Amino acid sequence: xxxWLVAPIVLPLVxxxxxxxxxxxxxxxxxxxxxxxxxxxxxxxxxxVRQAEAGAVQAxxxxxxxxxxxxxxxxxxxxxxxxxxxxxxxxxxxLYALAAEHRRGLHFHALxxxxxxxxxxxxxxxxxxxxxxxxxxLLAASYGLLLHGGAEGRRERLKATVHYxxxxxxxxxxxxxxxxxxxxxxxxxxxxDLAVRLAELPPDSRTLAQAAALLLLxxxxxxxxxxxxxxxxxxxxxxxxxxxxxxxxxxxxxGVYAIARTTTLMFGSGSGGAEATALVFQxxxxxxxxxxxxxxxxxxxxxxxxxxxxxxxxxxxAGTLLLCIGLATRDSVAAGLFYLVTSTLVAAAWFLVADRxxxxxxxxxxxxxxxxxxxxxxxxxxxxxxxAAIAAAGVPPLGSFLGKALLLQAAGRLPxxxxxxxxxxxxxxxLAMLMALARAGSSLFWKPGAPAPAAVAGHHRLHVASIVLAxxxxxxxxxxxxxxxxxxxxxxxxxxxxxxxxxxxxGARSVPPAHDVRREMRERGDAP
Amino acid sequence: MSLLLALAIGTLVGCGxxxxxxxxxxxxxxxxxxxxxxxxxxxxxxxxWKTDAAPIVAAGRAATxxxxxxxxxxxxxxxxxxxxxxMTALLLALALRTHAATGSDHVDGVEPxxxxx
Numbered sequence: 001x002x003x004w005l006v007a008p009i010v011l012p013l014v015x016x017x018x019x020x021x022x023x024x025x026x027x028x029x030x031x032x033x034x035x036x037x038x039x040x041x042x043x044x045x046x047x048x049v050r051q052a053e054a055g056a057v058q059a060x061x062x063x064x065x066x067x068x069x070x071x072x073x074x075x076x077x078x079x080x081x082x083x084x085x086x087x088x089x090x091x092x093x094x095l096y097a098l099a100a101e102h103r104r105g106l107h108f109h110a111l112x113x114x115x116x117x118x119x120x121x122x123x124x125x126x127x128x129x130x131x132x133x134x135x136x137x138l139l140a141a142s143y144g145l146l147l148h149g150g151a152e153g154r155r156e157r158l159k160a161t162v163h164y165x166x167x168x169x170x171x172x173x174x175x176x177x178x179x180x181x182x183x184x185x186x187x188x189x190x191x192x193d194l195a196v197r198l199a200e201l202p203p204d205s206r207t208l209a210q211a212a213a214l215l216l217l218x219x220x221x222x223x224x225x226x227x228x229x230x231x232x233x234x235x236x237x238x239x240x241x242x243x244x245x246x247x248x249x250x251x252x253x254x255g256v257y258a259i260a261r262t263t264t265l266m267f268g269s270g271s272g273g274a275e276a277t278a279l280v281f282q283x284x285x286x287x288x289x290x291x292x293x294x295x296x297x298x299x300x301x302x303x304x305x306x307x308x309x310x311x312x313x314x315x316x317x318a319g320t321l322l323l324c325i326g327l328a329t330r331d332s333v334a335a336g337l338f339y340l341v342t343s344t345l346v347a348a349a350w351f352l353v354a355d356r357x358x359x360x361x362x363x364x365x366x367x368x369x370x371x372x373x374x375x376x377x378x379x380x381x382x383x384x385x386x387x388a389a390i391a392a393a394g395v396p397p398l399g400s401f402l403g404k405a406l407l408l409q410a411a412g413r414l415p416x417x418x419x420x421x422x423x424x425x426x427x428x429x430x431l432a433m434l435m436a437l438a439r440a441g442s443s444l445f446w447k448p449g450a451p452a453p454a455a456v457a458g459h460h461r462l463h464v465a466s467i468v469l470a471x472x473x474x475x476x477x478x479x480x481x482x483x484x485x486x487x488x489x490x491x492x493x494x495x496x497x498x499x500x501x502x503x504x505x506x507g508a509r510s511v512p513p514a515h516d517v518r519r520e521m522r523e524r525g526d527a528p
Numbered sequence: 529m530s531l532l533l534a535l536a537i538g539t540l541v542g543c544g545x546x547x548x549x550x551x552x553x554x555x556x557x558x559x560x561x562x563x564x565x566x567x568x569x570x571x572x573x574x575x576x577w578k579t580d581a582a583p584i585v586a587a588g589r590a591a592t593x594x595x596x597x598x599x600x601x602x603x604x605x606x607x608x609x610x611x612x613x614x615m616t617a618l619l620l621a622l623a624l625r626t627h628a629a630t631g632s633d634h635v636d637g638v639e640p641x642x643x644x645x
Contacts, residue, residue, distance in 0.1 A: 129604055136611050143618060158626045159637045162553065165622065166635070169560050169615055170548065176567045176608055183601065184574030 001511055004051070005060035005073050008044050008083055008120040011037055016113030023107045031098055034109035038087070038094050041116060045083040052080035053487070057494070057504035059126065064510045067126070067190050072505050074126035074192075077491035078337065082123040082257055085341060088473060089250045089348045090116055095466035096352050097243035104241070105148040115141035115247065122254050126505050128182065128189045131258065132175050135223070139168050142251060149241040160235040167232045171222040178215035185209055192505035195266045195498060213267050217259065217285070224255025225318045227292040234299065237311040242355030245307075246470075249347035252314060253340060256321045259285075260333065263325065264495040265502075286326030286418065290425050292319030297432035306357060306365035309440060310350045313392050316429060317343035317400075323422065324407055331410035334492035338485050339403025342477045346391045346400060349470035353384045356463060362450040367440055370449025377459070382445050384467055389441060391474045393434040398478045404430065406485070533573050540566030551635045553623035557616060564612040568605045575601030 015037035022030045051058065052075055060073040094112065102108040118138025125131050146161045183189055185205045186197040201209055218229070225233045233252070237245050263285075296316035303309035321343070324336025358365035360377040373381065391398040404426055411422035477484060494500065540562050547559030575598035584599070585591045623633070630637035 129607070133607065133611070136615070140615070140618065143622070147622075155629055155637060158622070158629055159635075162622060162626055162635055165615075165619060166548070166556055166560070169612075169619070170563070172611075172615075173560075173563045173567045177570060179604070180567070180571035180574040180601075183571070183604070184576075189600075 001060055001508070002051075002058055003060070004044070004048065005058060005075050005124065006062070008041060008048070009073075009117055009124065011040055011044065012113040012117035012120065016110045016117060019113055020107060020110035023110055027103065030109050031102060034113060035094060035098065037113060038090050038116070041120075042084075042087040042091055045080070045087040048075060049080040049084050051075065052077045053490075055490070055494070057501050059505045059508035061508050061510055066510055067505050067508055068188060068193055071130045072126040072190060072192075072508060073124045074501065074505050075124060076501060077487065077494050078257070078260070079123045081337065081341070081487065081491060082253070083120060085253070085344055086116065086119045086123070086250050089247060089344060092345075092348050092352070092466050092470045092473075093243040093247040095462050095469065096246065099460035099462040099466075101149070101241050101243050104150040107144070108148055111141045111144040111148070112247070114138075115145060117141075119250060119254065123257060126191050126501075128191055128194065129179055132172070132179060135175070135254075136172060138251070138254070139165075139172075142248065145244045145247070146236060146240050148244060153239060156235075156239040160232075160239040164232045164236045167222065171219050174215055175219040178212045178219065181208060181212035181215070185212070190505065191261070191265055192502040195502055196506070198266060213262075216262060220255045220258040220262070221288075221322075222255070223252065224259060224322060225252050225292070225315050226255075226322055227288045227295060227319075230292065230315055230318070233315055234308050234311040237314060237351075238305065238307040242351050245310075245351040246348040249314065249344050249351070252318045253321075253344055256318065256325065256340065259322065260325045260336075260495065263328065264333075265498050286323055286422075289319050289321075289323035289326050290421055292316075293323065293425050293429045295319075297429035300433050300436040303436070304366065304368050306354045306367060306440060306444070307351070309367070309436060310347070310354050313350060313433065314347050316433065317347060319429075320404070320407070320426065323426075324410075327411065327414060327418065327422070329410060329414070330492050330496050331413065332407060333495060334485070334489045335403060335406035335410050337488035337491055338406055338481075339400060341484065341488070342391065342398075342400050342403055342474060345470060345474050345477065346388060349384075349388050349467060349474060350392060352463070352467050352470060353381070353388050356459060356467070357381055357385070357444060360452065361444075362453050367443050370443065370447040372449055372452045373445065374452040378445065380459075380464075382441075384471060385441055385445070387471050387475070389434075389437040391471075391478075393437055394430040395434065398474060402478065402481050402485070529577065529579075533569065533577065537566045537569050537573070540569065551640075553619075553626065553633045553635060556635065557619055557623060560619065561612075561616055564608070564616075568608055568612075571605050571608065572601050 015033060019030050019034055057074060057076045059067065061067060062071045062073065097108065115138055118134050118141055121134035122131060122138060125134060143161060143165050146164060147157055149157060179189060182194060185201065185208050186194055188194055188197060198209055222229045237248060240248060293316055296312050296319055299312035299315065300309055303312060321336050321340055324332045324339065354365055360374040360381065361371045363369035363371040387398070391400055394400045394404045408423055408426060411419050414422070544559045544563030544566060547555045547562065578597055581595065581597045582589065583597050585596055589595045626637060627633050632639050634640065
């Protein structure tokens with residue numbers, strides 16, 4: 001077995017536990033430890049991407065139990081890509097936090113590392129109940145991170161956290177009901193085993209399987225901010241401190257990942273029962289995604305604060321992604337994975353740029369109260385704003401334009417009205433975003449108003465470094481679009497070829513024990 | 529027995545949802561607790577309830593589910609209990625902090641106008 005598979009979970013776990021012990025007494029050393037661990041996490045995820053690139057799905061048996069009985073981890077191209085993206089967003093967020101924010105509350109680094117552990121586990125696991133456990137882990141850390149920050153804005157943060165937490169706790173209860181149902185029907189919770197058994201269900205259990213599938217979709221839609229369930233997001237993201245909000249850019253993608261994994265693997269358009277369950281998702285998921293996209297476009301236009309505008313950009317990207325997955329063709333999923341990479345990096349960059357703009361103005365990030373920017377900040381922030389705006393709105397030449405173009409291309413091959421609706425809504429929502437961002441830019445940078453605050457805190461070197469890193473990654477995603485799209489294309493192909501995943505997980509052999517303890521005991525005569 | 533269990537789960541979940549819909553933090557905590565009880569019982573039942581079965585494989589009995597209780601739902605419920613216990617503690621602490629910061633136990637942090645509860 002390849003033990004590197006479990007390393008992205010173990011490294012943040014150990015670091016987080018250490019950081020919880022040392023965080024208050026040796027803050028400096030803890031910060032260095034956390035940064036080193038995040039760099040290590042990045043190195044691990046690059047190594048895992050290189051392994052996954054070879055094309056084989058790898059499985060890892062935790063506790064050495066065969067996959068049907070124990071918990072298995074599995075690494076394919078999609079999981080490796082998500083790990084790498086998590087590592088990049090984590091590094092961007094941590095660099096920014098190290099400038100000042102990490103000292104504004106207790107135990108930032110411990111919570112940060114536990115969050116990474118939860119994310120890595122959720123992307124790697126091949127067991128449905130284990131997915132639930134990792135969801136709870138990353139949520140528990142995210143509650144703490146959301147509350148993190150100084151005295152200003154604490155009331156809003158408390159309120160947003162109560163809403164976010166209760167919403168997600170109810171979601172967890174629904175997740176457990178779905179898990180219980182699936183166990184009752186199929187007698188297993190291993191995702192690969194479930195895929196096999198759901199395909200062989202007798203007709204009378206299919207309705208139950210469909211109910212479980214829809215319950216799961218509901219839970220993942222809460223995480224991914226799909227239309228009727230997205231209301232927690234704008235408040236939570238707008239009230240979190242900037243580096244936390246940047247890290248949360250990957251959080252909605254966990255829901256998207258889970259939907260992509262379950263629809264293609266367990267409820268994929270296979271034979272028999274699984275086909276019936278997949279049909280339940282079909283008209284609903286793309287339709288809700290289109291509605292989410294439309295509503296996010298309105299939200300972007302209606303925002304009066306830059307932070308909430310950015311939060312609606314995140315909702316819009318979640319809508320686009322779920323549309324790609326909901327359309328359920330190989331091309332659309334490949335387009336979606338490409339779009340996922342750039343939109344996550346852009347969202348992370350946006351929260352940081354918005355925070356810097358708010359720091360350099362007398363009226364913070366309120367768009368309707370004109371105020372001059374500090375003169376020294378004008379040019380660099382303007383440059384960052386325009387790069388981020390181009391990348392977010394889907395204007396050529398930057399990243400999300402290519403993702404959207406690929407999506408439109410994939411939509412063109414769809415039958416019937418879906419193609420028309422997809423093309424229309426994607427284009428109209430992009431136009432709305434472009435308008436909103438252009439308007440925000442002109443009111444932030446060109447409108448004269450209240451003088452800039454006299455004592456503007458200069459930009460810390462780390463602030464600059466993290467924003468440059470984020471925007472640099474966005475630009476290089478466009479520069480290296482060919483290898484990236486080749487990778488996402490292969491990842492989508494691998495998702496739809498689910499037999500390989502099933503064979504790898506169910507076929508993983510336990511390592512034979514070095515000592516046969518039972519025989520040794522028998523020979524010594526102290527066996528029962 | 530099935531009817532009794534179904535009624536118990538239904539009552540717990542129903543009460544939980546009703547309490548959740550009241551916009552007070554303490555009611556929320558109680559509601560989530562009841563909801564998680566109902567869900568835990570549900571998982572347990574999904575492993576097929578059985579009476580007079582050994583909990584673990586005993587000597588001289590076949591190691592099949594016909595003879596013993598299914599251990600997996602028990603493990604799942606145990607994990608779910610631990611998680612929901614921790615989350616309840618976290619939510620209680622958060623509710624207390626919110627009450628201290630806002631002076632209200634309403635989930636929005638402000639008292640609604642009279643009549644609209």
